Amino acid sequence: MAVHHTHNLARDLRIAFGVYLIPRASSDNQHVVFCKRGDQSPLLNGGSGNVSISKSPATATHSSSAPKATATSPWKLSTSYQGNNFFDAWDFFTGSDPTNGVVDYVDEQTAQSNGLLEVNSKGNAVMRVETTENVSGNRQSIRITTQKSFNGGLVIMDSVHMPTGCGTWPAFWTNGPDWPNGGEIDIVEGVNDYTNNQATIHTDVGCTLPSSNSTTLEISGNVVGGTDCAALTTGNQGCGIRASTNNSFGVGFNANGGGVYAMKWDTTGVAVYFFSRGSVPADISAGVPEPDSWGNAALARWPAASCAPFEFFKNHNPIFDTTLCGDWAGAVWSDSGSPGQEQSCAERTGFSTCQAFVQASGSAMSEAYWEVTSVKIYQLQS
Secondary structure: OHHHHOOOHHHHHHHHOOEOOOOOOOOOOOOOOOOOEOOOOOOOOOOOOOOEEOOOOOOOEEHHHOOOOOOOOOEEEEEEEEHHHHHHHEEEEOOOOOOOEOEEEOOHHHHHHOOOEEEOOOOOEEEEOOOOOOOOOOEEEOEEEEOOOEOOEEEEEEEEEOOOOOOEEEEEEEEOOOOOOOOEEEEEEOOOOOOOOEEEEEEOOOOEOOOOOHHHHOOOOEEOOOOEOEOOOOOOOOEEEEOOOOOOOHHHHHHOOOEEEEEEEEOOEEEEEEEEOOOOOHHHHOOOOOHHHHOOOEEEEEEOOOOOHHHHOOOEEEEEEEEEEHHHHHOOOOOOOEOOEOOOHHHHHOOOOHHHHHHHOHHHHHHOEEEEEEEEEEEEOO
16 A cells, blocks of 8 residues: 555655555455564664664573573574563664554653553563543554564564554564565565464565475465565565464454464575464473474464575564554555455444544554563574
8 A cells, every 4th residue: 555655665665664565355255465664663774763772782681591592403592582570681762653543652751651561460462552541533553673683584573462453563573674675574564463473574676485385385374475575576475374273363362361483594495383372382381492393383374485584684673563553554544355254344333434443442542552571583593
C-alpha cells in the first residue's frame, strides 16, 4: 500500500524515510505485506528526523552470568534480555509510524506512567497498547530496538503472549542499516485475527529462493511471496513463508501458552524455527542450543546458495513493535480467507474501517500486548 503513497520510490526509501513498500491490497487471501523501516534507532543511520530515547549503556545480561555452553554446542550466549533488566538495553522509538498506523509510539517514561510497560511478577516483559475506550486520534503503543547489533548468530525469543485481534499488527524482526542493503528478517508477523505466522526476508537485488517447493527447501511452511527476495523489484513482497500451524500466531499461540521462535543466521543461510509450548527442545531450555539437532524443523529457510547471508544481511538489531491498522491490517480489513480470518474484521466488528474500530473500541485492545520471557542472542564459538 505504501507504493500508492510513495511518488519517488528510490528517494523515499533510500534518502527520506526508508519506508518499506507495501503491495496494493487485493481480495486474494495470499497477502504478503510487510511493515517496517530501516532507520529505527540511532545505531542505524538515524538522521531522518525521527526521535529515539537514548539510554545508558546496555546492561543486558552477558555470557559471564549465563549458562556455560557444553562441548556439544558450538553456540555461546552473547546477550540476554530478560527479567527486571529486560528494557535496560533497548531504545524506545518515538517517531511517526512509518506504516501509517493509528498509533503514537511513546517513550519509556510515558509508557510506564500510562501502564503500557512493565516487568510483571513472573519476570516477563509486557508491552501494551492503550485501552482508553474512545480516542479521537491515535492510540499509544510501543516500539523498541536493541542498542546492540549483531552479524550472524542465533536469536531465540520466548514469549507467552503476543498482540492479537482485529486492527492489530505486531512484529518481532531484525533489521540492518541502509535498507534494503542491510536486509530485513521478519521472524514473527501477522495482522488482525490471523493464526499462522509469516516469516519473510527483504533484501537488495540478487537474493532469491532456489525453489518455492517446501520439500525442496526442507521447511514446514509454505512460500507465499515468490522466490525473488529483493524489496525494490517485488514491491517489498520479499520472500514470505507462512507457517502451516495455527498455534504459531495470534489467539492460537496465546491459548497454548506461547512458544519459542529461533532465527539462525550463519554460513548456511537464514532459517526461522517455531516450537510451541510443550515442544521446545531441551537444549534450548538448558541454554545450550544445538540447531543441527533440530532436524527439518525449520518453518522457513533461505539457503546461502542463492542468497549469500553475509552479503545481504549486515549489522542487525532485534525489534518489537505493535501498530494498529496501517498499510497491512487496514488494507485487509474487509478481506477474508486467510487462516484465522475466515470472516473479515469488517463483518466481525460491524465497523467499515479499521481506524473507526480502533478509535472507538479500547476494550477490544485488551489482548493487544506482548508478554516476553526472554530474548537471547548466541554466537558461534571461534
